[in-house]
Amino acid sequence: MEKVFSKTKGLTDVPFTYCPGCTHGIIHRLIAEVLEEMDLLENTIGVAPVGCSGFLLDMFSCDFVGGPHGRAQAVATGIKRAMPERTVFTYQGDGDIAAIGTSHAIHVAARGEKITSIMVNNAVFGMTGGQMAPTTIGGQVTTTSPYGRDCALAGPPIDLPKTIATLEGAVYVAAGSVDSPKNVAQTKKMIKKAFQVQQKGLGFSFVSILSTCPTNWGLSPVDSLNWLRKNMMPVYQLGELKATEEVNAL
Amino acid sequence: MPKVEILEARCKSCGLCIEFCPKKVLKIGEKANAKGYYFVEVAKPDQCIGCALCGTMCPDVAITVYK
Amino acid sequence: MRRQLLKGNEAIAEAAIRSGCKLFFGYPITPSTEIIEYLSRNLPKAGGAVLQGEDEIASINMCYGAAATGARVMTASSSPGYSLKQEGMSYLAAAELPVVVVNINRNGPGLGGLGPSQGDYFQCTKGGGHGDYRTIVLAPSKGQEMYDYTMKAFDLADKYRTPVVILADGMLGQTMEPIEFKERPSVELPEKDWVTTGCIGRPKRKISMYNLTNEAGEEISLKLQAKFNKMKDLEQQWENYCTDDAEYLLVGYGTCGRVGKSAVQLARQQGIKLGLIRPITLWPFPEKAFISLPKIKGILTVELNAGQMVEDVKLAVKCSIPVQSHTRVGGMLLSENSVLKKLAEVFQLEVRV
Numbered sequence: 001m002e003k004v005f006s007k008t009k010g011l012t013d014v015p016f017t018y019c020p021g022c023t024h025g026i027i028h029r030l031i032a033e034v035l036e037e038m039d040l041l042e043n044t045i046g047v048a049p050v051g052c053s054g055f056l057l058d059m060f061s062c063d064f065v066g067g068p069h070g071r072a073q074a075v076a077t078g079i080k081r082a083m084p085e086r087t088v089f090t091y092q093g094d095g096d097i098a099a100i101g102t103s104h105a106i107h108v109a110a111r112g113e114k115i116t117s118i119m120v121n122n123a124v125f126g127m128t129g130g131q132m133a134p135t136t137i138g139g140q141v142t143t144t145s146p147y148g149r150d151c152a153l154a155g156p157p158i159d160l161p162k163t164i165a166t167l168e169g170a171v172y173v174a175a176g177s178v179d180s181p182k183n184v185a186q187t188k189k190m191i192k193k194a195f196q197v198q199q200k201g202l203g204f205s206f207v208s209i210l211s212t213c214p215t216n217w218g219l220s221p222v223d224s225l226n227w228l229r230k231n232m233m234p235v236y237q238l239g240e241l242k243a244t245e246e247v248n249a250l
Numbered sequence: 251m252p253k254v255e256i257l258e259a260r261c262k263s264c265g266l267c268i269e270f271c272p273k274k275v276l277k278i279g280e281k282a283n284a285k286g287y288y289f290v291e292v293a294k295p296d297q298c299i300g301c302a303l304c305g306t307m308c309p310d311v312a313i314t315v316y317k
Numbered sequence: 318m319r320r321q322l323l324k325g326n327e328a329i330a331e332a333a334i335r336s337g338c339k340l341f342f343g344y345p346i347t348p349s350t351e352i353i354e355y356l357s358r359n360l361p362k363a364g365g366a367v368l369q370g371e372d373e374i375a376s377i378n379m380c381y382g383a384a385a386t387g388a389r390v391m392t393a394s395s396s397p398g399y400s401l402k403q404e405g406m407s408y409l410a411a412a413e414l415p416v417v418v419v420n421i422n423r424n425g426p427g428l429g430g431l432g433p434s435q436g437d438y439f440q441c442t443k444g445g446g447h448g449d450y451r452t453i454v455l456a457p458s459k460g461q462e463m464y465d466y467t468m469k470a471f472d473l474a475d476k477y478r479t480p481v482v483i484l485a486d487g488m489l490g491q492t493m494e495p496i497e498f499k500e501r502p503s504v505e506l507p508e509k510d511w512v513t514t515g516c517i518g519r520p521k522r523k524i525s526m527y528n529l530t531n532e533a534g535e536e537i538s539l540k541l542q543a544k545f546n547k548m549k550d551l552e553q554q555w556e557n558y559c560t561d562d563a564e565y566l567l568v569g570y571g572t573c574g575r576v577g578k579s580a581v582q583l584a585r586q587q588g589i590k591l592g593l594i595r596p597i598t599l600w601p602f603p604e605k606a607f608i609s610l611p612k613i614k615g616i617l618t619v620e621l622n623a624g625q626m627v628e629d630v631k632l633a634v635k636c637s638i639p640v641q642s643h644t645r646v647g648g649m650l651l652s653e654n655s656v657l658k659k660l661a662e663v664f665q666l667e668v669r670v
Contacts, residue, residue: 001253005302005315012521016310020287021264025309042517047382048525057523063513065385066525068408071378074370078382078390079513081340081368086515104378107371181270181306214264221264221309 010036014058021221023211024053026178027120030188031091032060034195044087047076049096052126056091070100073108076115087198089116094135095125098160102134105160112169112203116194119160119208123232130216134158137231142216157235161208165242171203173242177210177233179225190240196250203244210236252300253316254292260312261289267304267313273297276304320495325463325485326351328496329393329419330359332467336501338417339365339388342379344372344398347431348487349421352393373398377405377418384414385524387512389471393419395487396429396437400445406480407446411526411541413511415474417467418452419483421490424648432648433486433572438625441484442600449538451545453552454482454599456570460494466597468501475506477548484599486621488572488650548601555603556595559585563592563611565664567656568630569619570596577619579653584660587668591660599626607633615664618642619656621649639664 010032016025035041044062048054050069057064067075072090080088097105097119108117124142125131132145135157139148149157165173172194176187187209194205210232212224219227254275261283267290268276275298279291289312292298300317323331330352333341341360343353357367370376376392383390394402399420409416422437424430441454453473455466463485470481513522528534556574559581560566569577574595584591594606607630616638618627627642634640643659645651654670661668 001316003314004252004300004317005305005313007311007314011311015260018309020262021266021309023309025311026307029311043515045386045513045515054527055529057525061516061521063516063521064523064525065382065513066523066527067378067381067412068404071374071381071405074375074378075382075385077368077375078340078342078379078384079386080382081366081379082383082386082388082390083514103371104375107375181303184306221266222269225266225269 008033008036010041010061011059012061016059017055018052019215021212021214021224022052023178024120026184027118027209027211028056028059030184030191031089031118034188034192035062038192038195038199040087040195044089045079047072047079047088047090049092051093051096053091053093053120054127070096071104072096073101073104073115073117077108077113080113080115084114087195089118089195091118092120093126094119094121094123095133098134098158105164106167109164109167109170109204109206112171114198114201114203116198116205118191119206120211121208121232121236122211122213124213124216126213126216130213137235140231159236161206161241162237164206169204170206170242171244172197172205172247174240175208175236175238177228177238179210179212179228193247193250197247200250202246251296252298253295254298254304255314255316256290256292257312257314258283258289260310261287262310263287263289264309266307266309270303270307272301272303273299318497320497322493323460323496324351324491324493325460326421326490327355328460328464329467329483330355331496331498332464333391333417334360334363334365335498336468336471337389338391338471340383340390341365341367341392342370342376342383342390343392343394344370344376346395346398348423348490349393349395349419351490352419373401374405377402380416381405381409381412381414384409384416385513387509387514391417391419393421395421395423396425399437400440403445404447406452407444407448407450408526409480410450410452411448412524413478414480414524415478416480417470417474417483418480419485422484422486430648431487433488433621433650434646434648435486435571435573435621435625436646437484438599438620438622441482442602449542451548451600452480452482453477453548453601454484456484456596456599457489458571458574458595459489460492460496463489464496465499472502472504472506473552477544479548484571486572552598553601553603553605554597555606556597557606558593558595560592560594560610562590564590564614565660566610566613566616567591567593567619568596568616568626569593570599570626572650573619573621576651576653576656580656583653583657584668589666589668602629602633604633613638616640617656617660617663619651620644621651622646
């Protein structure tokens with residue numbers, strides 16, 4: 001018998017620090033598998049966020065840099081401009097990229113920075129204990145929207161990928177989810193395509209991924225997947241939001 | 251005959267593998283690992299078809315599947 | 318040796334190019350903008366690149382990334398822009414990343430004005446960001462030093478794996494003087510065996526600074542403090558001007574160091590034994606300059622702020638000598654005559670002004 005499924009070389013043996021059932025770990029695996037399959041592990045420099053996944057620097061077997069909250073894409077710009085021949089990607093939660101990091105999210109895309117950015121959208125600020133994020137759904141209870149997000153007060157949620165797709169420099173923008181095996185497989189394809197876009201230097205590639213937060217949603221891991229399908233999927237557009245001709249010709 | 255191997259130390263008893271296994275091969279075990287999680291155990295090894303959906307949905311990459 | 322008439326800002330830019338600076342990330346702000354403009358014209362010709370960030374926060378973090386690969390990198394701004402970079406400065410110091418950060422100090426607080434000022438002294442020397450960290454701060458006082466200290470800054474940054482600040486002011490930045498294009502000094506620097514350039518043929522590396530346990534936090538912090546103490550011990554630099562027989566002393570850096578020299582000459586013409594200590598490093602503050610002084614009756618600091626460096630001078634002499642400050646704010650300059658008048662006033666001396 002041979003192994004049909006096992007931990008990718010792209011991940012180290014450092015255990016994940018996430019809550020039980022938090023799907024950050026699936027997304028880590030998908031990225032690491034893509035890097036291994038594309039033989040990019042030695043070529044890649046990852047840039048970490050500050051948040052639940054702020055400790056992923058030790059979990060990946062490629063070089064990693066960690067900067068301030070919200071600034072991963074600016075840090076990545078500096079790395080890529082210093083070493084254009086390297087593969088550079090950022091990994092950020094929704095709070096990190098769509099709240100404090102928004103200016104960089106816009107301008108990295110506007111400049112067509114040749115990096116790959118991953119956004120993990122779980123509709124809350126996770127690490128700090130489940131506060132409202134720009135992606136929190138209308139009516140969703142968090143510790144800073146205790147009576148449910150009041151869109152009249154705090155505005156409706158931001159669909160960042162949809163915004164990024166309007167910028168010319170962003171040549172590939174996709175939105176996936178890891179709530180089911182089918183979607184996990186499809187999300188992996190999106191991630192792979194994004195790294196291929198970078199490899200060919202076509203422009204900025206961006207993949208946003210719906211993910212769960214059982215602890216702060218106050219739900220079991222399985223119920224969290226259902227909550228995501230019922231509440232997040234209607235709000236956030238999924239699929240390939242943008243792919244230029246050049247990208248589709250890959 | 252396909253086989254599933256659980257890395258006990260990494261398992262957090264989240265139950266996603268159990269949810270997605272089409273053959274209900276896995277169950278929450280009775281023994282706890284160092285972190286205190288009742289790690290998943292293979293309940294019906296002979297039912298396993300090696301589809302690896304368990305591994306696909308495991309957030310802690312704690313599953314290895316042989317076929 | 319060829320000399321060229323250049324603004325101070327442009328002297329900094331030319332020195333950066335000749336120091337092997339590969340990348341510059343910045344954002345326009347008067348009175349520092351000639352730096353990014355000069356580099357936009359000339360850095361590409363030298364195989365480097367300039368990128369204008371969406372703001373100063375982006376710029377300092379781009380420097381963070383570039384420095385992590387070992388590239389020589391610089392950013393420049395002026396007071397309000399420098400303020401936006403303070404979180405970045407703390408992160409650079411913590412992650413031990415060599416970056417040269419220029420602050421062409423202008424009048425503050427708030428939007429303030431464009432006139433020259435030294436109002437950022439505390440921010441630059443005490444650390445404008447969070448946590449226990451220190452950065453070397455160099456203070457040029459003329460065009461040639463804007464050039465020379467930039468080269469010095471790049472070497473110090475690599476020597477100690479630290480951000481280094483160049484603190485000048487609007488006048489120094491805008492004034493044109495003949496600049497000698499000296500070649501980069503050959504300095505022995507430690508190998509950058511810590512850079513994150515892709516783990517080809519080596520174990521993976523990471524650059525970041527956080528601690529999940531307080532024990533680890535203490536260890537990391539003590540390691541950093543040991544480095545800062547070493548910098549404090551070895552890198553204090555200053556200029557003595559007519560201090561051998563001085564009875565009174567001026568202390569002034571940058572533009573005020575220059576005005577101070579004129580004041581010393583005026584005083585000496587009137588028989589007053591006045592000397593000047595001109596700090597070159599503002600951090601580490603040159604305490605050593607105040608150890609081997611002859612019997613000094615009084616010290617007057619000369620500053621373009623409401624009195625900031627005066628505190629460090631009092632600490633340096635342990636308040637054993639009377640220390641007063643002569644200051645001017647709002648972007649106004651002060652004259653050597655006003656220095657002499659203040660000296661006479663506070664120390665009851667007879668002068669003709």
